[in-house]
Amino acid sequence: MALQSLDIAARSATTTPSPQARGAIPVAKLIDISKCIGCKACQVACMEWNDLRDEIGTTAGTYDNPRDLTDQSWTVMRFSEVEVQEGRLEWLIRKDGCMHCADPGCLKACPSPGAIVKYANGIVDFHEENCIGCGYCLTGCPFNIPRFSKKDHKAYKCTLCSDRVAVGLEPACVKTCPTGAIVFGSKEDMIHHAEGRIADLQERGYSKAALYDPAGVGGTHVMYVLQHGDQPELYAGLPNDPGISPLVSLWKGITKPLMSAGIGLAVLAGFFHFVSAGPKEVEEEEERS
Amino acid sequence: MSTSIQRYTARERGNHWVVAIAFVLAALSGLALFHPAFFFLTHLFGGGPWARILHPFIGVVMTLFFIAMAARFWKLNRFIPADREWRRRIKDVLCNRDHGLPELGKYNAGQKMLFWVMVVCMPVLLLSGIVIWQPWFAPFFPIGLLRIAVVLHALSAWVLIIGIVVHVYAVIWVKGTLRAMTRGTVSEAWARHHHRGWYREMTGK
Numbered sequence: 001m002a003l004q005s006l007d008i009a010a011r012s013a014t015t016t017p018s019p020q021a022r023g024a025i026p027v028a029k030l031i032d033i034s035k036c037i038g039c040k041a042c043q044v045a046c047m048e049w050n051d052l053r054d055e056i057g058t059t060a061g062t063y064d065n066p067r068d069l070t071d072q073s074w075t076v077m078r079f080s081e082v083e084v085q086e087g088r089l090e091w092l093i094r095k096d097g098c099m100h101c102a103d104p105g106c107l108k109a110c111p112s113p114g115a116i117v118k119y120a121n122g123i124v125d126f127h128e129e130n131c132i133g134c135g136y137c138l139t140g141c142p143f144n145i146p147r148f149s150k151k152d153h154k155a156y157k158c159t160l161c162s163d164r165v166a167v168g169l170e171p172a173c174v175k176t177c178p179t180g181a182i183v184f185g186s187k188e189d190m191i192h193h194a195e196g197r198i199a200d201l202q203e204r205g206y207s208k209a210a211l212y213d214p215a216g217v218g219g220t221h222v223m224y225v226l227q228h229g230d231q232p233e234l235y236a237g238l239p240n241d242p243g244i245s246p247l248v249s250l251w252k253g254i255t256k257p258l259m260s261a262g263i264g265l266a267v268l269a270g271f272f273h274f275v276s277a278g279p280k281e282v283e284e285e286e287e288r289s
Numbered sequence: 290m291s292t293s294i295q296r297y298t299a300r301e302r303g304n305h306w307v308v309a310i311a312f313v314l315a316a317l318s319g320l321a322l323f324h325p326a327f328f329f330l331t332h333l334f335g336g337g338p339w340a341r342i343l344h345p346f347i348g349v350v351m352t353l354f355f356i357a358m359a360a361r362f363w364k365l366n367r368f369i370p371a372d373r374e375w376r377r378r379i380k381d382v383l384c385n386r387d388h389g390l391p392e393l394g395k396y397n398a399g400q401k402m403l404f405w406v407m408v409v410c411m412p413v414l415l416l417s418g419i420v421i422w423q424p425w426f427a428p429f430f431p432i433g434l435l436r437i438a439v440v441l442h443a444l445s446a447w448v449l450i451i452g453i454v455v456h457v458y459a460v461i462w463v464k465g466t467l468r469a470m471t472r473g474t475v476s477e478a479w480a481r482h483h484h485r486g487w488y489r490e491m492t493g494k
Contacts, residue, residue, distance in 0.1 A: 013325040111322040112337050132337035134322060135423035139435045153338075153424050247436040251443055256324045259447045266451050270458035273383070280385050280463045282482045 006166045007120040012110035024120035028187035029160060029171060031095050032197055032225040033235065034206070035181035038063060038077055038093040042173035042182060046075050049161060049172035069096065071149035074158040075173060078236035084228060094224070094235040095173070095182070098145045098158035100124045102218030105244040106155075108252050109140030122187065122221040123160045131155055140252075142217060142242035160221065190223060197225045216243035293474035294491050296395075302470055304358045311351035316450055318344040323443060345422050352415040359408055365395045366405065371486075372398035387482065395487040399459065403452050410449040417442040 008018040047053065054072035057065070063079040075097035084090050104124045107116040115130035116137065126137075126146070133153035137146045146155040161171035169175070170184040183193060194211045201209035210229020213219050224238070232238040297305070318340040321330035331340035371391040375382070375398045378390060382399075396404070420430050420438035427435060460466045465479040480488040488494070 013328060015325055111325070111328065113325060113328055130337070132322075132331075132341045133423055134341045135421065135427050135435075136322075136439070138427075138432060139421075139439055144432060148424055148428070150424070245436050247440050251436075251440045255440075255443060255447075259443070260324050260326065262447065263450055263454065266454040267458075270454065270461070273458075274462060277384055279461075280387070282465060282476070282478045 006123070006162060008117050009120045009122075010104075010107060010118040011114050012107045012116040013113040018117075020120060022120070026122040026187040027160075027165060027185065027221060028122070028190040029100075029174060029182060029184045029222045030190040030194055030225065031222065032181045032183070032194075033092060033094055034197070034201055034209075034225060034227050035179045036077075036093045036095065037179055037181075038079060038091075039178060040065070040077050041176045041178055042095055043073070043075055043077065045172040045176035046158075047073075049164070050074065050159075069145065069147050069157075071147045071151075071156040074098070074156065080234060080236045082234050084234070090227075092227075092235050094238065096236065098124065098160070098222065099143050099217070100158075100160055100221035101142075102220065103244065105140030105142055105217070105248060106137035106146060107140070108244060109136040109248055111136055119162065121165065123162045123165065124221075125159050125162045126155055126157060128152075128154045128156065140244060140248050142239060142244060158222075187219075187221065194223065194225050198229075201225070201227055212238070214239070214242050216241050292477050294477055294480045294488070295473055296469040296475050296480075297473045299473065301358075301361060302473055304354055304361070305470055307354045308351055308358055311347050311354065312449075312453060315344060315347045315351055316446070316453075318347065319446055320450075323446075341423070345418055348414060348418050352411050355407065355411045359404070359411075362396075362404065366401045368398070368401060369394065372401065375399075392485040393483070393487070394490075395484055397483070399455075403456050406448060406452045410445040410452070413441055413445040414449070417445070 007020055007022045007024055009020060011018045052072045052074065054066050054070055057067060059065070060067050064076065066073050066076060069076050075095055078094045078096050080092045080094070082090050082092055100123055102122065104116070104118055106126075107118060107124060110116045111134060112130050112132045115127055115132070116124065117127060118124050131154040133148070133155070135148065135155070137155050138144075138148075146157045148155055161169070161173075164171060171182075174182045174184040183190065185193070191211065191213070198209045198211060206227040208230040209225065209227050212224035212226050212229065212232060224232075224235070226232060226235065226238075228234055232240050314334075317330045318334050320327040321334075321337075321340050322328075322344070328337075331337045334340040334343050371393060374391040375393065379399075381387070382390065382397075417438040419426050421427050421435055421442065430438075460470075463483070465476055469475045477488070477492070480491065
């Protein structure tokens with residue numbers, strides 16, 4: 001939903017600057033996986049606040065419920081049973097959802113002006129009223145997050161509760177988290193908070209504990225504290241070095257102006273050929289003979 | 290008045306124009322989604338969602354009718370030794386110095402090249418288009434394949450659009466050509482001048 005109370009830093013399919021007179025502090029949600037107990041209260045809070053109701057599914061033998069993100073489930077706890085060392089089993093529970101990239105691949109790929117916006121505070125939001133349902137955002141996203149609605153063929157994902165943040169509230173999942181595993185604030189504060197948590201984890205034997213704020217997408221406005229920061233893949237396939245696919249960068253980068261110019265030049269070449277060489281006519285005597 | 294020679298039957302003309310109209314509609318709606326500068330073209334189709342919905346169906350019509358057309362003209366577009374000579378003298382062709390150009394059949398090397406460009410681009414467009422067709426087919430393909438398909442789709446569409454720009458311009462440039470596709474006939478002089486081999490075949494002269 002369009003929020004006039006938040007300023008826009010970038011707009012999909014727009015080649016001129018977005019309205020950005022007012023400044024904003026970059027915000028971030030920090031998810032400390034070492035504190036998560038997998039209660040799914042965040043999933044419930046997300047459903048409650050956004051009035052989402054997913055269909056009742058079937059179990060796949062894990063605690064993942066629902067099994068995957070959908071247009072009605074914008075966040076899903078992903079449970080990974082991992083034997084990090086011989087005989088040492090760990091249950092890694094990652095709250096999956098939009099990472100709110102500083103360089104959002106979805107926004108880069110989107111062809112519809114203003115269907116995807118990045119607010120000045122860093123939140124990446126879909127404005128479904130402008131969505132045309134092409135699915136290009138799926139190709140742009142390095143985290144496989146946007147989901148199509150079967151009802152309206154439009155893409156949905158976590159809004160980072162942009163409507164709540166706009167009026168000074170924290171996202172619903174943060175509000176409800178019973179262990180304080182999810183915290184919200186300025187990105188600077190969240191990085192600072194994470195440093196304390198990482199130092200604590202390192203003291204307690206997790207020497208590789210680290211903050212997940214991947215540089216390949218310019219950093220994210222949803223960050224994780226990972227006990228095993230050197231192996232993000234352990235956490236249900238969290239990408240080690242995510243980035244916008246080079247194919248998408250090619251398609252939505254240099255080819256757009258170059259190919260468009262190429263078509264224009266072809267037309268101009270024709271015009272100037274005509275006014276210089278002139279039409280190719282069959283001569284009169286040939287016509288008569 | 291010189292006499293006319295039949296170049297295209299009514300069926301061939303109809304087939305060509307179905308492909309041509311579908312191409313124009315597919316190109317306009319496709320360009321609209323390619324660069325924001327062209328997004329306004331979606332208004333011709335009733336807005337963004339409608340342009341997105343209609344584009345693939347138009348594309349399928351274009352490809353199916355092109356296949357029919359390609360089958361009709363396949364044999365006539367095989368390259369012959371005279372095409373090399375024609376290509377070598379492309380500068381003379383462009384400067385309207387047509388004297389002493391090799392004797393050609395129904396099509397010259399430029400027309401043949403366009404034909405084969407289309408024969409390559411159309412299937413690439415159809416197949417890559419199916420892979421990215423929301424919401425019907427795209428969910429069945431992995432995202433990695435979607436990424437390859439969007440690039441191939443844009444690239445082949447671009448080659449095709451450039452090809453058609455050349456094709457349309459050639460008709461504007463070479464006088465007496467358009468009537469071949471509107472009325473089906475060309476003048477004897479036109480046939481003798483541009484496609485002498487075909488002219489001999491048609492008239493026995």
